[in-house]
Amino acid sequence: xxxxxxIRAKAHAALxxxxxxxxxxxxxxxxxxxxxxxTDFQPRWYPVVTALVEHGAxxxxxxxxxxxxxxxxxxxxxxxxxxxxxVRVAADPHDRRRQILQLSAKGKRxxxxxxxxxxxxxxxxxxxxxxxxxxxxxxxxxxxxxxRTNPIPARVHALAPKDKARRRS
Amino acid sequence: xxxxxxIRAKAHAALxxxxxxxxxxxxxxxxxxxxxxxTDFQPRWYPVVTALVEHGAxxxxxxxxxxxxxxxxxxxxxxxxxxxxxVRVAADPHDRRRQILQLSAKGKRxxxxxxxxxxxxxxxxxxxxxxxxxxxxxxxxxxxxxxRTNPIPARVHALAPKDKARRRS
DNA sequence: GCCATTTGCGTAAGTACTTACGTAATGGCT
DNA sequence: AGCCATTACGTAAGTACTTACGCAAATGGC
Numbered sequence: 422x423x424x425x426x427x428i429r430a431k432a433h434a435a436l437x438x439x440x441x442x443x444x445x446x447x448x449x450x451x452x453x454x455x456x457x458x459x460t461d462f463q464p465r466w467y468p469v470v471t472a473l474v475e476h477g478a479x480x481x482x483x484x485x486x487x488x489x490x491x492x493x494x495x496x497x498x499x500x501x502x503x504x505x506x507x508v509r510v511a512a513d514p515h516d517r518r519r520q521i522l523q524l525s526a527k528g529k530r531x532x533x534x535x536x537x538x539x540x541x542x543x544x545x546x547x548x549x550x551x552x553x554x555x556x557x558x559x560x561x562x563x564x565x566x567x568x569r570t571n572p573i574p575a576r577v578h579a580l581a582p583k584d585k586a587r588r589r590s
Numbered sequence: 591x592x593x594x595x596x597i598r599a600k601a602h603a604a605l606x607x608x609x610x611x612x613x614x615x616x617x618x619x620x621x622x623x624x625x626x627x628x629t630d631f632q633p634r635w636y637p638v639v640t641a642l643v644e645h646g647a648x649x650x651x652x653x654x655x656x657x658x659x660x661x662x663x664x665x666x667x668x669x670x671x672x673x674x675x676x677v678r679v680a681a682d683p684h685d686r687r688r689q690i691l692q693l694s695a696k697g698k699r700x701x702x703x704x705x706x707x708x709x710x711x712x713x714x715x716x717x718x719x720x721x722x723x724x725x726x727x728x729x730x731x732x733x734x735x736x737x738r739t740n741p742i743p744a745r746v747h748a749l750a751p752k753d754k755a756r757r758r759s
Numbered sequence: 760g761c762c763a764t765t766t767g768c769g770t771a772a773g774t775a776c777t778t779a780c781g782t783a784a785t786g787g788c789t
Numbered sequence: 790a791g792c793c794a795t796t797a798c799g800t801a802a803g804t805a806c807t808t809a810c811g812c813a814a815a816t817g818g819c
Contacts, residue, residue: 427641427656429734432727433715434708437616438637439730440609442658445806446734447606448775450742457743465775468607472596482797487596489611492798494776500799518784518797538746539603545745546602553736554729558601561608563722565598565615573619574626576714577707614776617805634805651767661768663806669769687767687814766815774807785796 451542458538461505462531469498470507471539473524474532480519507531620711627707630674631700638667639676640708642693643701649688676700 428435428442451464462470468488472479481499485492499522502508507528513519524532550557597604597611620633637657641648650668654661668691671677676697682688693701719726 425656426658428637428658429731431637431640432712433719434640434712435637436715437613437620437633438657440616441613441806443730443734444606444610444613446737447609447742449807450737451606453741454743454746457747463774464606468597468600468604471600471603480797481799485798487594488607489595489597490775491777493778493800496799497775516785516797520798541746541749542742543601543603545742545749546605549736549745550602550733553732556725557729557733560723560726560729561612562598564719564726565612567718567722568615568619572622573616573711573714574623576718577623577710578626580710580714610776618777632804649767650769654768659805660807662770662808665769666805685767685815689768761819763818764816767813769812770810772807772809775805777802777804779802780800782799783797785794787792787794789790789792 454538454542458535460531460535462535463501465498466502466507467539469495469502469522470524470528470532473508473522473528478521478523480513480521482519484522502528623707623711627704629700629704631704632670634667635671635676636708638664638671638691639693639697639701642677642691642697647690647692649682649690651688653691671697 428438431438448464455462455464468490469484472484472487479487481492481495485495488495499508499510499520502522503510506525508522509525511521511523513521597607600607617633624631624633637659638653641653641656648656650661650664654664657664668677668679668689671691672679675694678692678694680690680692682690
């Protein structure tokens with residue numbers, strides 16, 4: 422793939438596909454890792470569960486905001502976690518629209534059990550990035566900020582008037 | 591999100607989620623751009639269509655390999671492109687299992703019409719990366735190569751025996 | 760030539776996100 | 790207190806990938 426990788430050759434023109442592919446590849450690898458560790462834990466649960474570990478209690482909306490997903494996605498993950506007995510859900514007494522998630526006793530135990538594995542994955546990832554892709558995280562930070570501040574359509578549009586003028590001559 | 595971005599704070603521990611999020615964000619922006627250009631073209635078609643532009647005729651398997659997706663995904667895209675009148679499909683006379691895709695006359699016209707837009711997007715992307723995230727592409731190259739050569743589970747496993755020895759003492 | 764194995768790919772089902780829709784709750788204003 | 794714009798989120802449907810399965814064609818060994 423390295424020598425005949427069309428997407429890589431497309432470079433800046435296929436960044437979306439590139440990120441998507443990487444995401445799929447990493448998820449597959451982490452899934453295999455979880456299977457090897459005899460846990461039913463799902464990769465998509467990770468952001469939610471670790472956020473609850475760190476903060477204790479969070480609403481669907483808070484989770485959605487801090488993870489950068491829609492509330493509908495968090496709702497789905499919530500449903501799975503609840504069925505797996507990993508979380509308890511209750512309405513916030515101060516605002517009954519808000520659904521507050523907390524890890525159940527089982528959820529806490531499982532998170533505690535998996536914490537060393539997560540730490541190892543983070544270590545492996547850090548070493549890999551440090552050695553093979555230094556600066557990757559900072560580059561991703563800046564890229565994210567740039568497309569949020571000034572999205573692609575606006576940037577393309579900003580180039581358009583000049584292009585139109587050139588077409589007239 | 592920049593100040594309360596849990597995934598960003600998770601750094602190396604949540605790279606998969608990070609890449610997925612970026613992919614989703616870019617796809618949304620490109621979709622908006624296509625809508626603004628009054629085309630029914632879909633972001634997911636881009637790799638397939640541009641590969642056909644450059645190579646003329648390719649089989650499902652060849653496209654899957656060079657784009658880095660499963661043949662099933664290419665099959666789905668093929669179905670959409672066929673329904674949109676963008677491609678012609680025929681069995682390879684030398685190996686009738688192979689399905690060869692080519693752009694139809696309509697597909698060629700549409701690709702030609704969109705080529706300036708694609709070039710602008712690539713330019714915008716290049717300028718953005720050059721200015722805000724220099725080295726991003728090379729870092730992604732090396733990251734991809736690293737996890738393919740030595741996947742995450744193998745790396746974690748390589749750390750395990752040392753970890754076990756430490757636990758015994 | 761025969762046949763076990765491999766290859767190519769269509770299709771179904773699963774997975775993990777999104778948007779759209781609708782209902783209930785909240786809070787500001789009169 | 791009532792009205793209404795806004796907010797929070799569950800659910801359905803849509804989107805874009807994957808794995809699983811199955812069938813046909815091709816390959817290669819005997």
